[in-house]
Structure formats: C-alpha cells, structure tokens
Amino acid sequence: MNAFPATPPVAEAPSELLSGHLWLLELIDGRPLRFQLQDSGLLRVGDAETVYDDPDAIPLPFQRAVRHIRESLDRDALRAAVDDVEGVTFFGVATTRESVPYDLGSMPPFLGTDVWAADDEAFRPPDAADGIFRRLGLDPINTFAREAHARDFSVDSYEIPGSAWYDGPAAGVVIRNKQGHRGMVSNAAVPTATTSPVSDESAAGLSIDALATEYATQGRINDIAASLRAAEQPVAVDVVTDRLCAAVGRHHPDAFLGVDSLDQTAFRSAVAEQVQRQLQP
The missing domain is CATH 3.30.470.30 (DNA ligase/mRNA capping enzyme)
Known part of the structure; x- marks a missing residue:
C-alpha cells in the first residue's frame, strides 16, 4: 500500500x-x-x-x-x-x-x-x-x-x-x-488539531466507564436497533456494540490514539455489557 x-x-x-x-x-x-x-x-x-x-x-x-x-x-x-x-x-x-x-x-x-x-x-x-x-x-x-x-x-x-x-x-x-x-x-483564524492539539491530560480524563455510560444509553441503543430493523438486519448485541464503539471513537479520537489511549477491548466489553442489559426483554 x-x-x-x-x-x-x-x-x-x-x-x-x-x-x-x-x-x-x-x-x-x-x-x-x-x-x-x-x-x-x-x-x-x-x-x-x-x-x-x-x-x-x-x-x-x-x-x-x-x-x-x-x-x-x-x-x-x-x-x-x-x-x-x-x-x-x-x-x-x-x-x-x-x-x-x-x-x-x-x-x-x-x-x-x-x-x-x-x-x-x-x-x-x-x-x-x-x-x-x-x-x-x-x-x-x-x-x-x-x-x-x-x-x-x-x-x-x-x-x-x-x-x-x-x-x-x-x-x-x-x-x-x-x-x-x-x-x-x-487558515490562521481556524485552530485545527495540527495547530492546537488536544492535550494528553484531556484525553486521559476520558475513562472507559464514563464514555460507556455517556454513549451506551437506552436512546442510542434503541436508535441503532430501529435502523437495523429498518434494514431488515438482526438486532444483535455485537452489531449494536460495534456501532456504538465506532461512534465514540469518531467523537473522541484522542482517547483511543497515542501512548495514553484507552484499551479498546476493555472499552468494548464495558459497552457490550450495557447493550446486553438494555436489549434484554
């Protein structure tokens, strides 16, 4: 490549x-x-x-x-x-x-x-x-x-x-x-990630539990489940978890990149637990 x-x-x-x-x-x-x-x-x-x-x-x-x-x-x-x-x-x-x-x-x-x-x-x-x-x-x-x-x-x-x-x-x-x-x-009038990088401290302050609690909500899980049903796809815990984790990564990239990044496997497990509870009948 x-x-x-x-x-x-x-x-x-x-x-x-x-x-x-x-x-x-x-x-x-x-x-x-x-x-x-x-x-x-x-x-x-x-x-x-x-x-x-x-x-x-x-x-x-x-x-x-x-x-x-x-x-x-x-x-x-x-x-x-x-x-x-x-x-x-x-x-x-x-x-x-x-x-x-x-x-x-x-x-x-x-x-x-x-x-x-x-x-x-x-x-x-x-x-x-x-x-x-x-x-x-x-x-x-x-x-x-x-x-x-x-x-x-x-x-x-x-x-x-x-x-x-x-x-x-x-x-x-x-x-x-x-x-x-x-x-x-x-554009000097627009600070970017290159000219104004997010500090290590701010990224480190985003804990696994805090991010899982913020994003793995009933509302977000219901929205993903509804989109899967509309596409005639099964509402599986792993699929909902993957989409939630991807959304967190997109909105908080510094939390998952660099030397102080969060453990992706541990984060996914924390989200999956909440998704499992929310999807249970």
Whole structure:
C-alpha cells in the first residue's frame, strides 16, 4: 500500500506548484485514512503510518469511516475499471471530532482526496480522482475552484472560503496542479488539531466507564436497533456494540490514539455489557 503524498505549506512547496491550472480543495481537520480493495473483496486499511492487516486492530476512531467505505464502495465498478484492484490505493480523511466544529451528523465519515495507480506509478490528477471517488460511491473532498489559472491566483490575497461542513470558515485550502505538485495554506483564524492539539491530560480524563455510560444509553441503543430493523438486519448485541464503539471513537479520537489511549477491548466489553442489559426483554 502506497504512503500518503506529502503536502507541505505553499512556502515550502516546489515553485512549479503555482503554474498552469490549479485545483483548490478544502483542507479538512481529520485523520488520514487509506485503503485498498483486495482480490478477496476485503479491504486493507491504513492510517498515515500503519497498515492494519488485522481488521480487529483498526483503531476505533477509524472504524466508522471503514464501515462507510465497506458499505458504499462499488466493488464491481472498480473491478471493471482496472485489471488489478490491489494496484490501486485510495487516500482520504476520516472525519473525526478534532478542533473544527464540523456537523458530523451530515458529514460523510470518509472524504476521498487521492488515488494512486500502480500501472503508471503515479497519483491521478485531481479532476480524475474526484470522478473516480464519485463513480465508486464515495464522496470526494470539497472543491473550491477547478482549473483556476495560476496567473489569476495569489496566495497572499486569496480569501479562504467557508467550509462545506459547518457554518464557518474552512481550515485551509489544498492547492494542486495536474503536474502532481501540491501544497496547502492553513487558515490562521481556524485552530485545527495540527495547530492546537488536544492535550494528553484531556484525553486521559476520558475513562472507559464514563464514555460507556455517556454513549451506551437506552436512546442510542434503541436508535441503532430501529435502523437495523429498518434494514431488515438482526438486532444483535455485537452489531449494536460495534456501532456504538465506532461512534465514540469518531467523537473522541484522542482517547483511543497515542501512548495514553484507552484499551479498546476493555472499552468494548464495558459497552457490550450495557447493550446486553438494555436489549434484554
């Protein structure tokens, strides 16, 4: 699986970036997530640094995004488009609760940013990547401008637009051209997880019992059970538990990532106990 492409600040990007026609994309305050479709039909998933060959090892903050990809990805369309599905790596952002107050309820759990194809050992141009994600049933990153001519664009005078995912300014803009160059401009008015990281103390203060009590409520369990029944799926304790745990991971990513992260197995057990009690007739 290919590594994420480097996206430096524009001041550190190659001078060739600001040439030709540019794509201006919304910079999302989330967690990097990449995946491949294997010949078996299963997904192979990785974050910015680690590839998780064991699906059970995927950290909770990514599990909602991974489920979304599994359910939405048009595998037949991908197989019809390429000779080797394992030769394509998809990159994007898991939309987790970081510093920017996105409306996660309406925001897709995963937004696609890049596509790497092994046949020509290159990333697809931004317009091609946008179309690929759409054809495969996944949402691409929001585009502010397509084919903007570099002579009409100035980093110093550019006003970063509002975000597509909440009533407020975007965290920044990613600038790309069709030659493969890229860079980003952060919005100094918007603190992000990169510029204003959550402290270890705040993450450590989220205990297993507190999170289980907050999320494994009768109302949430009933909502999940109702959605499963509407989809004509069995209301099983493990399925409800998985969905609750994924919701917690998405809303509290720092609690499950890093050296002071909570034990996912212990947390899942605590949630499962409450789900079992609530679902008992």
